[in-house]
Amino acid sequence: MIEIAIDGTAASGKGTLGKKLSNKYNFPYLDTGILYRKIASYIIKENINNTSDLEKQCCDFAQNLILEELKNENLRTEIVAKLAAKIATFPDLRKILNNKQKEFNKINKKKYGGCILDGRDIGTIILPNADFKFFITASLEVRAKRRLLEKNISFLHENDEKCMLLNLINNMRERDKLDSIRKISPLVPAKDAYIIDTSLINAQELFFKVSNIIEGKK
């Protein structure tokens, strides 16, 4: 049974990699960021961001999350991402979500012979004994450009594009910092992770590189 742990910064290419590996090997894939985003979007919708018991509200909601139902949700806005990074510092919330991620891995590994998770603390905390660990990153500018392309805005004035790009760069820098300096489950590569910079390679090249490592060709 094979466990594949993928960690890394936002828009580094780890999600696309996870999906491609899932298709190739037929192992279920979980984007764990979606758990934090789902809770953040609930908090925004219910307008309870500034309540004194925010962590408790997050935990209560998290207890009832069903991971399989989250797969098709589009929660990729910058506001949701920012709040997701804030609530991701709550220790009790992480405990609940960690258990759900471990359970997802356990069930699917048994059923399909393997499982792939991506996030920030997969190789360090969730699957510390994973067979393969990858830490994916890229320069801030490259990652912000990718996010802008994902937004699929067909016509944008040059100045608006520059402005959006700058905003994305600032948001990502802030989020990377918060994710990396937090005390609990910080974004750091596991000691035994393959670290891959995707600034100069595309999604397909990353996929080939990682497949070769998994298949022992490198």
Ligand code: C5P
């Ligand atoms: O991966 P994504 O950008 O969707 O994650 C949103 C936020 O959720 C991250 O910035 C991080 O703060 C948090 N997260 C986390 N641990 C994970 C996955 C995501 O703390 N395993």
